[in-house]
Amino acid sequence: MIGRVIGWIIFLAGAAVLVRDVLVWVDTKHWAPIAFGQLWYEFNRSSLNLVQAITQRYIHPFLWDPIIVSILLCWAFAVLIVLGVLLLAIFRRHGRSRRPLSQSPS
Numbered sequence: 001m002i003g004r005v006i007g008w009i010i011f012l013a014g015a016a017v018l019v020r021d022v023l024v025w026v027d028t029k030h031w032a033p034i035a036f037g038q039l040w041y042e043f044n045r046s047s048l049n050l051v052q053a054i055t056q057r058y059i060h061p062f063l064w065d066p067i068i069v070s071i072l073l074c075w076a077f078a079v080l081i082v083l084g085v086l087l088l089a090i091f092r093r094h095g096r097s098r099r100p101l102s103q104s105p106s
Helices: 002-028 036-059 061-072 076-090
Strands: none
Touching: 002 076, 036 061, 036 076
C-alpha cells in the first residue's frame, strides 16, 4: 500500500511539473521543460551533492556519469511520471476476486 501511495505522489508531482512547463510555454511561446537535475537542485541542492558524492565514492563512479547524469538531464515531468508508473506497476493490487484455495469451482 505504501508503495502505491508513493507511486501516486510521484506520478502527480510529474503531472504538476508538466502543467508548470505548459504554463511557461504558453507564457513565453518557447518550449523549454525543466530538467530533472535542475528541479532537484532548486528543491535541495545539498542532497543532490550528497547523492553524487556517495554514488561516486562508495558505489561506482560509472553509475553517476553517464547513467545518473543522463537521467538528471531528462525532462523532469517525464522522469517523475515514468517513475510513478513503474512504482504503481510494481506495487499493483492483485485481483480481489480470487477464491481461497479451500473452495473448489462449482
